[in-house]
Amino acid sequence: MAWPATCLLGSLQLAETPRVGPGELENKPGGPAGPPPQQGGRGVQVTGAAQLSAAPDRARVRVQVTSNKGTAAEAKDSVQRRLEYIAQSLRQSGVRDENRTITKELQRTSNVYHMEAEVCVIFNDFEKMQSVSNTLVEKLNSSISICSPQFYHTPECVEKLRREVCLSAVSNARQKAQDVCLLVGQSLGRPLMIKEEEMREWEDQGENNSGSPTIQQKIKSCTLHAASKVFATFEIKGKVRPKNN
Known part of the structure; x- marks a missing residue:
């Protein structure tokens, strides 16, 4: 079943995002230099999905x-x-x-x-x-x-469709995380991790019509559909402060 383009799918979870302590950095050979990251950071984990179509070009x-x-x-x-x-x-x-x-x-x-x-x-x-x-x-x-x-479809057309549907799924995931943070009085921070979990492509099945298909029917049967599903974790910066008048 195809995913609706405007639907935000999947679960969400507010969680403590694990941070690596200073001691752990020192004990790991080849660890990154610089000040240690903050501990106890919170994150929101969401999934987002999108579906787009492209007619033959x-x-x-x-x-x-x-x-x-x-x-x-x-x-x-x-x-x-x-x-x-x-x-x-x-x-x-x-x-x-x-x-x-x-x-x-x-x-x-x-x-x-x-x-x-x-x-x-x-x-x-x-x-x-x-x-x-x-x-x-x-x-x-x-x-x-x-x-x-x-x-x-030319290769450029197919690649453009794949790129746009993935970006749309990421945008849907971020919007979901933003809505969740606003609901609980928090502020959304930077993305910590984004992963595309699934990408599907398919064409419409030709209808069984008697006689020769029209040009529009042929274009429809060759239309390419793509669906993407992503998993993302965003940082939670803290409570939203009201603006001073």
């Missing part, structure tokens, strides 16, 4: 162009004209050349030459992707075949 579209002619030159020329129109349409839509790759293959069967080319295009703007696809179908009709787009 890239789509891969394949456009297939074929031609059957009596000579190799005619087959290649027929395909090349359509490839040039596809390239022109992509440039006019702002798609850079580095986001486009082309593969070509020429075969001969009996006395017929079969030329096939495939254009693979990477889009980061899905509305632009649909607009380009519609234009190519309208202008080139049945002379091309456009495959269904494949949506995916």
Whole structure:
């Protein structure tokens, strides 16, 4: 079961935070130098959780162009004209050349030459992707075949989601500790320890719909969800003093 994004989960505990005494520091070889830490410090221990989602940020579209002619030159020329129109349409839509790759293959069967080319295009703007696809179908009709787009996440997108959900869980844990301290008339201090205990990732399961899924259904089924749970200990500085008017 997924954790709600706004829910603060887990237990809390007000406890005496153990401190290392001066004698213990002296008896440990290689111990840190400097004045010994204060003894009897109090801490509040809490857990926090968060859940975030990220839609795919890239789509891969394949456009297939074929031609059957009596000579190799005619087959290649027929395909090349359509490839040039596809390239022109992509440039006019702002798609850079580095986001486009082309593969070509020429075969001969009996006395017929079969030329096939495939254009693979990477889009980061899905509305632009649909607009380009519609234009190519309208202008080139049945002379091309456009495959269904494949949506995916870049590594940068996945890493950003993991980082943000962890930070959100830590923020929820700190807010919980802050609320507890205010409730008992104490002041929250610095964090003493923060540990991510669990990180989960999953994608939506595709719905069993009859017919081909829509673009929005495909994006939804590829949406990545992440949930993080952290454990944290914060220092309690002491009672809150009322402000003087």
